[in-house]
Amino acid sequence: MGFDVFPPAFVLLIAAVLIALTRGHARAAVILMAPLLTLWAIWQIPDGVQSTVKFMSYNIEPVEGSPLRRLFATVFAIMVFVGGLFSFRIAKWYELAAAFAYAAGAIGVCFAGDLITLFLYWEMMAIFSTIVVWCGGTPGARAAGIRYAIMHLFGGVILKVGIEGVVVGTGSVQIQAMLATDFSTWMILIGILINAAAPPVSAWLSDAYPESSPTGSVFLSAFTTKTAVLALILLFPGEPVLIGLGLFMVMYGIIFALLENDVRRILAYSIVNQVGFMVVAVGIGTEMALNGAAAHAFAHIVYKALLFMSAGVVIYRTGKNKCIELGGLFRTMPITAVCGIIGALSISSFPLTSGFTTKSMISQAAVDGNLMWVYMALTAASAGVFLHAGIKFPWFVFFQRDSGLRPKDAPWNMSLAMILFAGLCILLGVFPELLYALLPYPVEYEPYSIGKVLFYLQLLLFSGLAFFVLLPLMKRTMTISLDTDWLWRSAAFSVLKLGEKVLGFISEIMAQQRNRLQQFLHRMAVRYLGQPHTADSKEHGMFARSWPIGTTALWIAGLLSAYVLLYYL
């Protein structure tokens, strides 16, 4: 009973409050120390359930340790530290406080031992990430934040429905592996997949993230989708649906990133692409595949944050975020350019970078499972990643043509943050054992063999050739691409408009009929009762006329006779 160990999420929550209360150097100290303290707290948690709290009839387990959970929490804490270092000088205090609370939610999910705790931290992430989106400060950010919040609260409701069903069905709130076999488990799977930016709602990600501030998008890129991957590994390892879904995400990310003009939206689509790799791995579900998913999530958070940081510096320094307006920035921003290129090479899984040592585990898992088509699709996707993120991002931002912009390079703290993550990308690429030692299952995998390296070099370098050969086809235009968010941003609106029109039509017909009825009654009244507004000598309403007395007497005589007749009948 009670807390035997201190939940690491609480460290960041307290820090989020302290960020609001302190200022100046004290605030900077909180921002930089709290993630390190969190990291320490994470590594104090041994395996297994650490504390149990009785809530109604359920055993709540707020903290449960395992190598997989520690791995995700570790990379989240590192992310908060480097993200804090990157942003503490320019970000608003409320953005940083919200980002810390958001990260606290993510770390809370990592150690959640039961579905109720998981759900609480899940919703906490939804709320505070929405605030981070809003901190973009523009009308676009406000609207995108509302759409983002609706999507995630909706996802939370679906998840909650599923959790209730499973708890009622099994009587246990434990987090345990399941397959999507009935309604409740499907609801849980869908609830998690909404956060993983799976189709058909992937558009929330590329809609919201690029609207946030240059610092906010660094935090946003890390937590939501990766906690969803962790939840999938914990709850749905080996769920076959995920393979097809993941492959779709991989291809969708590439195609839409190729069409995109906004720098951060390119990166946002490539998050969907990379999470697709992890979702495929969870779908394969072998030890090798789950190791690959976890390792790739770790590496992905690092290089994706690095890419968002480099894009963030460019936007912070130039105020521009469209490929068409940028170019030639390598002249005055060498550190940002080099770090961006290292991130781009990592995401493309170039040998000697973290992407190579982690993503190839997923391909290996597909080979081991004898899934030829999956392997070939993943390989084609690796080439496509180099195309859309590996070359396209650095090329259009830092080279391409001379845009005439001569911005200063990043401030020292942003440079340091980028260099730290760029170093980590290469460190994990050269010494993958460091990461392999933290994986949930024992690793018997040799990432580097000369044949494999040569194969990947052929694949990637010829994709690079394809990029430059096809460059005329990739001329950027000032456009956006319709995505499934069209359904709720435009189509839903049109449907409402249509509904309004139909109702308007009905009310029009009713008004017409009412008018006719009124006119009819009016005519009747005039005919029989006379015209009230012409109360002169010309009264001609039937009952308003003055009748001769004789006629009246005749009528009364007639009526009395009729009465007498009736009486005797």
Added chain:
Amino acid sequence: MNQDQKQLHWLVRPSTIRKLWIGFSIVLALVVVAQTVVYIKGYFGFDAWFGFGAVYGFVSCLIMVLVAKLLGFVLKRPENYYDQPFAGPRKETESDKVKEDGHGV
């Protein structure tokens, strides 16, 4: 080298770019030719064919770019697509007009 070229950053001078193309062409040729010496272990047979990685990488990128291009014709919209007002100024409905005609209620 004329004056114009000197003003350019050395990396973007046409002469450098030509050298880069030549350099990368040699690298591309080397990674394919290297397969005569280095054995690539194929997992499914055909992926060990000579130059398979190069062809597969190039062709899959070609297909992806073309698919993106074709989808672009359907999906691309101007930047302010979602900002446009969805309907014109609200028109007076017919029922209001009827009332104003006034058959004297």
